[in-house]
Amino acid sequence: MTVSKMSDIDPTVHVPSVEPPLESTALQMGGLSELLGYSLKRAQLKVFEDFLRCMAPLQLTPAQFSVLLLLDNNPGRNQTEIAHTLGILRPNFVAMLDVLEGRDLLTRMRSPSDRRSHVLMLTEKGRAILARAKKLVATKHEARLIELLGPTHHAALLAMLATIATEF
Amino acid sequence: MTVSKMSDIDPTVHVPSVEPPLESTALQMGGLSELLGYSLKRAQLKVFEDFLRCMAPLQLTPAQFSVLLLLDNNPGRNQTEIAHTLGILRPNFVAMLDVLEGRDLLTRMRSPSDRRSHVLMLTEKGRAILARAKKLVATKHEARLIELLGPTHHAALLAMLATIATEF
DNA sequence: TATTGTTATACTCTATAACTATA
DNA sequence: TATAGTTATAGAGTATAACAATA
Numbered sequence: 001m002t003v004s005k006m007s008d009i010d011p012t013v014h015v016p017s018v019e020p021p022l023e024s025t026a027l028q029m030g031g032l033s034e035l036l037g038y039s040l041k042r043a044q045l046k047v048f049e050d051f052l053r054c055m056a057p058l059q060l061t062p063a064q065f066s067v068l069l070l071l072d073n074n075p076g077r078n079q080t081e082i083a084h085t086l087g088i089l090r091p092n093f094v095a096m097l098d099v100l101e102g103r104d105l106l107t108r109m110r111s112p113s114d115r116r117s118h119v120l121m122l123t124e125k126g127r128a129i130l131a132r133a134k135k136l137v138a139t140k141h142e143a144r145l146i147e148l149l150g151p152t153h154h155a156a157l158l159a160m161l162a163t164i165a166t167e168f
Numbered sequence: 169m170t171v172s173k174m175s176d177i178d179p180t181v182h183v184p185s186v187e188p189p190l191e192s193t194a195l196q197m198g199g200l201s202e203l204l205g206y207s208l209k210r211a212q213l214k215v216f217e218d219f220l221r222c223m224a225p226l227q228l229t230p231a232q233f234s235v236l237l238l239l240d241n242n243p244g245r246n247q248t249e250i251a252h253t254l255g256i257l258r259p260n261f262v263a264m265l266d267v268l269e270g271r272d273l274l275t276r277m278r279s280p281s282d283r284r285s286h287v288l289m290l291t292e293k294g295r296a297i298l299a300r301a302k303k304l305v306a307t308k309h310e311a312r313l314i315e316l317l318g319p320t321h322h323a324a325l326l327a328m329l330a331t332i333a334t335e336f
Numbered sequence: 337t338a339t340t341g342t343t344a345t346a347c348t349c350t351a352t353a354a355c356t357a358t359a
Numbered sequence: 360t361a362t363a364g365t366t367a368t369a370g371a372g373t374a375t376a377a378c379a380a381t382a
Contacts, residue, residue, distance in 0.1 A: 027253045030241030035305065036313050036322070037219050037230055039329035040212040042255070046336050047205040062205055063349095073198030080363060085195045087210070089351065094365060108364095116358045116363040137203065145204050148336055149328055154204070160317055160325050161207035168214050168316055231372095248340065260373065262342060276341095284340040284381045 054140040058133050068130045071122050078117040222308040226301050236298045239290050246285040273297055
């Protein structure tokens with residue numbers, strides 16, 4: 001098939017090229033997008049960004065949310081156990097708990113059986129915030145992701161990420 | 169079906185329970201693993217960790233590798249363009265380039281056409297390191313991921329991550 | 337006036353050593 | 360002696376404002 005263009009007929013007529021000039025074109029990624037690590041990082045940043053937006057009314061970061069969720073599901077555990085499960089180093093967990101305790105979302109209680117350790121418990125306010133947070137996450141945040149990918153793909157994605165996290 | 173256990177017969181005999189005692193059991197994740205953001209983060213950390221291991225002989229971080237790869241595929245671009253494409257802020261890009269230039273992997277050259285901007289170019293050594301890096305990434309790093317997931321799933325994963333990065 | 341590279345700076349995350357009080 | 364929580368600290372990574380040179 002041959003389509004005659006203006007520039008084919010009269011070279012003195014300026015025809016803007018379909019592509020924008022090279023200087024302002026999007027750069028070549030050179031296979032970077034096919035690197036799983038790169039794509040994981042870009043996707044993760046986008047998802048965390050949206051998480052923060054959805055959680056703005058409650059002022060909870062992803063890490064803070066994960067702490068409240070774990071405390072609710074594992075009453076009576078100490079700081080070391082919670083931090084380790086979330087991949088947080090014990091020294092760094094101290095300031096995090098200071099903030100959440102300062103907001104009256106949880107309490108540290110010396111364990112009667114082992115007075116070295118703190119038993120962590122959600123306060124009433126902590127449970128209330130967590131309940132609202134879970135609702136926001138499910139309806140605003142994760143729902144949009146499921147809508148974007150489709151429920152089947154979303155589940156497949158979770159499965160593959162779990163495989164990488166546990167077996168790679 | 170009834171299986172008589174020692175403890176059913178003689179309560180004075182101590183039989184270790186099938187489950188380990190509650191105190192040392194893995195914690196309940198409370199649905200955290202079904203949060204895409206959480207799983208993305210955990211997987212991304214694992215993948216970056218392996219990337220660093222594989223790249224140890226060349227001493228290249230994921231970010232440094234991405235810079236070299238982009239320079240090789242986009243000769244003549246300036247700092248602002250490269251940084252922006254990689255999601256790096258211009259001020260933070262300066263120190264990164266200082267390190268790579270200090271290792272003689274790239275050069276900054278004042279552009280003759282616009283003397284405000286630097287044209288970035290890989291040196292001979294930079295191209296050599298990049299070639300070795302690409303080989304290491306393909307054969308040691310990404311190959312293991314493809315083996316773990318299977319090539320079809322690996323491709324599907326990349327596609328979903330791209331969807332999230334661009335459309336979420 | 338606007339843009340490029342740069343400096344200064346600050347805030348978050350992450351990582352390690354060492355202290356204290358308990359065991 | 361070993362462990363839990365903590366402090367101090369250092370290093371990445373990320374973010375914003377502002378300056379000098381140039382357009």
